[in-house]
Amino acid sequence: MNPVIRREFVGILRSPRAFGMLACLTLVFSIAVLMRWPSDASVDLSGLQSLQVFRIFGYGLMTGVIFLVPAFPATSLVNEKNSGTLALLLNSPMNGASIYLGKISGVLLFSLLVLLCSLPASAACYAMGGIGGDKFFFLYLVLGLLALQYSTLGMLISSYVQSSDSAVRLTYAAVFGLLFISLLPDAFFRGTGVGGDLAAGMGDWIRNLSPLPAIMEIMGQGSVGSFGLRTLPGLSNFVLLATLSSAGLACWTVARLNHRIFDLSRSKGVITDDRSAMSRLVRRLVYIVDPQRRKGGIPWYLNPVMVKEYRCRRFGRAQWLLRLVSVCAVTSMVLTYMAATGITSWGVETIGALLVLLQVLLVIVLAPSLGSGLISGERDSGGWELLRMTPISSFRLVFGKLMSVVWTLLLVLMATLPGYVMMVAIAPELTLQVQQVLVCLLWTSIYALAISAAVGSLFRSTAVSTSITYVAVISIFLLPLLVWLGRDAPFGFQTVQTALMTTPVGAALSVIEAPGFESYELLPASWWVAGVLSSLMFFVLGVQVWRLTRAV
Amino acid sequence: MSVNDTSAVIQIDQLTKQYGEFTALDSLSMQVEQGQIMGFIGPNGAGKTTTIKILVGLLKPTSGGARIAGADCLTESRKIKKLVGYMPDDFGKYNNMRVSEYLDFFGAVYGIARKPRLIRVDEVLEIAGATYMKDLFVDALSRGMQQRVALARTMMHDPEVLILDEPANGLDPQARIDMRTLLLKLSDMGKTLIVTSHILPELARVCDVVAMITKGKLRAFGTVDSIMKDIQQRRTFEIQLLKRESVVDATKSVQNWLDQQADQEKGGPGKATGAEAEQMVRFNTSLADDALAPLLAQLVQQGQPVSQFREVTTDLEDAFLHVANEEQASDISAGPTQVAAS
Numbered sequence: 041m042n043p044v045i046r047r048e049f050v051g052i053l054r055s056p057r058a059f060g061m062l063a064c065l066t067l068v069f070s071i072a073v074l075m076r077w078p079s080d081a082s083v084d085l086s087g088l089q090s091l092q093v094f095r096i097f098g099y100g101l102m103t104g105v106i107f108l109v110p111a112f113p114a115t116s117l118v119n120e121k122n123s124g125t126l127a128l129l130l131n132s133p134m135n136g137a138s139i140y141l142g143k144i145s146g147v148l149l150f151s152l153l154v155l156l157c158s159l160p161a162s163a164a165c166y167a168m169g170g171i172g173g174d175k176f177f178f179l180y181l182v183l184g185l186l187a188l189q190y191s192t193l194g195m196l197i198s199s200y201v202q203s204s205d206s207a208v209r210l211t212y213a214a215v216f217g218l219l220f221i222s223l224l225p226d227a228f229f230r231g232t233g234v235g236g237d238l239a240a241g242m243g244d245w246i247r248n249l250s251p252l253p254a255i256m257e258i259m260g261q262g263s264v265g266s267f268g269l270r271t272l273p274g275l276s277n278f279v280l281l282a283t284l285s286s287a288g289l290a291c292w293t294v295a296r297l298n299h300r301i302f303d304l305s306r307s308k309g310v311i312t313d314d315r316s317a318m319s320r321l322v323r324r325l326v327y328i329v330d331p332q333r334r335k336g337g338i339p340w341y342l343n344p345v346m347v348k349e350y351r352c353r354r355f356g357r358a359q360w361l362l363r364l365v366s367v368c369a370v371t372s373m374v375l376t377y378m379a380a381t382g383i384t385s386w387g388v389e390t391i392g393a394l395l396v397l398l399q400v401l402l403v404i405v406l407a408p409s410l411g412s413g414l415i416s417g418e419r420d421s422g423g424w425e426l427l428r429m430t431p432i433s434s435f436r437l438v439f440g441k442l443m444s445v446v447w448t449l450l451l452v453l454m455a456t457l458p459g460y461v462m463m464v465a466i467a468p469e470l471t472l473q474v475q476q477v478l479v480c481l482l483w484t485s486i487y488a489l490a491i492s493a494a495v496g497s498l499f500r501s502t503a504v505s506t507s508i509t510y511v512a513v514i515s516i517f518l519l520p521l522l523v524w525l526g527r528d529a530p531f532g533f534q535t536v537q538t539a540l541m542t543t544p545v546g547a548a549l550s551v552i553e554a555p556g557f558e559s560y561e562l563l564p565a566s567w568w569v570a571g572v573l574s575s576l577m578f579f580v581l582g583v584q585v586w587r588l589t590r591a592v
Numbered sequence: 593m594s595v596n597d598t599s600a601v602i603q604i605d606q607l608t609k610q611y612g613e614f615t616a617l618d619s620l621s622m623q624v625e626q627g628q629i630m631g632f633i634g635p636n637g638a639g640k641t642t643t644i645k646i647l648v649g650l651l652k653p654t655s656g657g658a659r660i661a662g663a664d665c666l667t668e669s670r671k672i673k674k675l676v677g678y679m680p681d682d683f684g685k686y687n688n689m690r691v692s693e694y695l696d697f698f699g700a701v702y703g704i705a706r707k708p709r710l711i712r713v714d715e716v717l718e719i720a721g722a723t724y725m726k727d728l729f730v731d732a733l734s735r736g737m738q739q740r741v742a743l744a745r746t747m748m749h750d751p752e753v754l755i756l757d758e759p760a761n762g763l764d765p766q767a768r769i770d771m772r773t774l775l776l777k778l779s780d781m782g783k784t785l786i787v788t789s790h791i792l793p794e795l796a797r798v799c800d801v802v803a804m805i806t807k808g809k810l811r812a813f814g815t816v817d818s819i820m821k822d823i824q825q826r827r828t829f830e831i832q833l834l835k836r837e838s839v840v841d842a843t844k845s846v847q848n849w850l851d852q853q854a855d856q857e858k859g860g861p862g863k864a865t866g867a868e869a870e871q872m873v874r875f876n877t878s879l880a881d882d883a884l885a886p887l888l889a890q891l892v893q894q895g896q897p898v899s900q901f902r903e904v905t906t907d908l909e910d911a912f913l914h915v916a917n918e919e920q921a922s923d924i925s926a927g928p929t930q931v932a933a934s
Contacts, residue, residue: 203687309690311727334727337696337706344700351693352686422682426745429648430701431673591652591669 044142052150062157065104069161090168095259097165098179101158102255109187111507113147113194114211115204136297151187178258185282186251192289199296204503209409212510222249248277345440365455372459393554395456399481400545402452403488411492412509413502414441420502434589449485473551480548483570490577497584517543544570601626601784606656609642616642618808629779631799632788639808640788644755648678661752677746681757683738685730691741692726702749716744736767755786760794772798796908804915811915819911828904831873834897839866842896843873849887
């Protein structure tokens with residue numbers, strides 16, 4: 041047996057985190073089946089009830105794979121690289137392909153365990169009748185391929201990055217890109233005539249990078265973004281794309297597994313002020329805020345910890361954020377303009393929903409990445425001891441750190457502001473709704489930051505805190521939307537309303553009257569829930585910081 | 593030297609730290625005068641870092657106390673933070689920051705105003721011999737360069753006392769010599785230093801006083817010479833002979849002579865051993881130089897072909913090993929004990 045497989049798999053099995061995940065998953069699957077298990081004596085000949093259970097079960101399983109699988113491969117190679125053991129493996133008689141095979145097999149065996157945990161629930165679901173065995177086969181096939189695709193993607197990212205937290209961050213961002221953003225081109229180009237048949241065909245293929253159309257097809261719900269009675273082949277295309285993309289990603293990573301992976305000499309940094317006049321001019325044009333210019337001292341009116349956070353960040357530095365915000369601003373304006381001028385058949389509500397989702401997606405990707413390492417990053421790098429030795433108060437320390445994320449998130453919030461302004465200009469009656477949506481988005485940011493900072497502070501290692509924070513934030517924000525997907529069946533109106541109330545995202549979508557969210561009354565209860573939970577999270581963060589700064 | 597001597601900058605009095613049943617520090621008392629460099633040595637887990645962390649206010653002692661420049665380490669932590677510059681073993685670097693930004697940040701955190709801070713950055717880089725690193729990324733520096741930057745950071749707020757945990761760890765010989773020069777320079781500037789290190793010859797060259805600690809207990813404290821005298825009560829001598837065949841006779845003669853002096857020896861008579869391959873006789877004794885002179889005269893009178901009669905110099909490493917071995921011997925007789933986890 042490949043020794044790397046043995047070590048990886050046994051390592052994962054020994055991890056209390058993995059055990060906790062598997063135990064939780066088994067419990068959740070069992071509860072999901074129990075919730076919809078027939079309690080009366082009547083027989084459901086239509087098989088509707090078992091289909092409801094099957095849907096809950098299928099989406100739950102997909103969520104489990106999406107949340108749990110990417111974290112392990114994402115940290116797999118980078119941890120090995122940073123601890124120096126990858127160099128030892130590359131020096132051994134094992135070649136790159138065997139090392140890769142060993143590492144990915146460990147992750148896939150864990151994914152298999154996740155899927156195996158669902159088998160008893162799956163059998164119970166099958167025993168209720170009405171669902172053919174082929175549906176189960178296709179569900180497990182899609183999920184297996186999904187695990188393979190995300191694992192190969194995570195491993196590739198892991199081979200490029202230098203730290204485990206950036207590996208986790210980039211992998212989850214890529215996973216969300218594949219899951220949601222891949223659906224947008226098809227939704228945009230199909231039927232609009234923009235770009236012609238080629239664009240529509242491309243959009244259709246890109247759409248199938250996401251597992252959602254395939255899963256929805258298996259669940260008998262048509263397909264996401266389907267038009268009228270026409271359905272597109274989701275399952276077969278996904279199987280093909282997932283297989284090809286996994287093979288491609290695997291080959292790419294194996295090609296990187298050689299001595300060249302260490303051939304990275306970190307530049308000691310030539311400061312812009314010391315470069316040639318031409319180079320200075322080019323940088324002046326390319327960078328709005330040049331990160332390599334010589335800085336003046338930190339002014340008295342700025343919190344030094346906040347400035348430090350900005351300066352030592354690779355991700356989320358001003359020049360990148362400004363570019364991101366510009367792209368979002370232009371996209372939001374284009375979308376709104378197209379809706380207003382009738383280029384697309386989408387109403388203002390759909391565009392509003394898209395803007396909300398775009399922003400929420402940015403917040404969900406950015407907030408855990410910036411917030412989870414506020415404390416654990418310092419503890420990891422040894423900076424925490426140094427800061428404890430300085431006269432700076434715990435409050436100023438935490439405040440500076442939180443503000444460094446708050447300003448970033450505010451900038452992100454402002455990204456779609458031009459779109460909203462255009463929306464109000466087109467339909468002035470939407471002014472109040474837009475204001476309420478902006479308040480909801482502000483709460484979303486605060487809430488996401490509070491969860492990220494509090495959960496991240498509980499762990500010593502940045503990699504662990506980033507992974508767990510991502511899982512926590514994604515669960516809190518996306519689970520209510522999964523419950524919403526099961527509206528009418530299996531979840532009733534009240535259940536969906538309560539679930540949506542737990543996150544300001546639901547409220548924002550309901551206020552903007554996004555299709556499917558119009559009937560829910562979520563304000564102001566949703567703001568209260570977000571306020572109370574955010575305060576609770578900040579309290580947890582405060583207690584943890586106090587605990588870590590006091591002398592014991 | 594009295595523990596209550598008020599001229600001392602650092603005063604540690606009966607410092608004890610317990611973690612449950614385990615005693616990490618046991619009634620530790622010592623003091624360091626202004627401008628002195630104190631070498632703090634002991635094996636891993638001896639309690640050095642625990643002591644340092646109590647001094648800088650990161651840990652609370654179970655009992656006892658410590659004062660730095662009159663400020664209580666337990667109750668006046670804000671004062672202590674301004675008085676002390678602490679350089680931990682772990683560098684504490686931030687990625688993507690240049691050296692000037694790194695120092696500027698710590699200066700700002702210590703509340704130094706912007707203009708004097710920028711001047712201070714240049715000053716500390718000059719002292720640490722790191723001016724050329726000013727615009728380089730901290731995380732791209734070599735270990736030796738990072739140590740210099742760390743020392744510059746420690747001096748940013750111009751503390752009276754510098755506590756350096758393993759400053760020479762991982763440095764190449766040239767960097768170690770540079771670090772030694774730097775420590776002496778800081779001492780000349782009137783700074784009081786506590787330096788821990790495993791590279792004992794380095795410490796012996798720069799330290800005014802040395803504290804040896806094992807299992808939380810202070811075993812020896814004083815100047816390097818006084819510690820040698822206290823710990824190494826027996827000195828080792830070598831007699832170099834011209835002929836190999838004389839080694840056996842010369843060894844017997846030396847042993848007879850040592851046996852005759854047994855009443856003057858501390859801890860029993862000395863022991864002589866011969867090394868024929870080296871044409872040498874070695875012996876250890878607690879006798880003073882004047883008492884040993886007749887031995888050489890006797891050997892010459894007996895016609896032994898003596899070419900050299902010399903003392904084998906002992907260093908701090910020998911003294912440390914002596915203390916550690918004594919401790920180990922007492923452990924074996926007392927049975928297994930816990931290991932410190934500081």
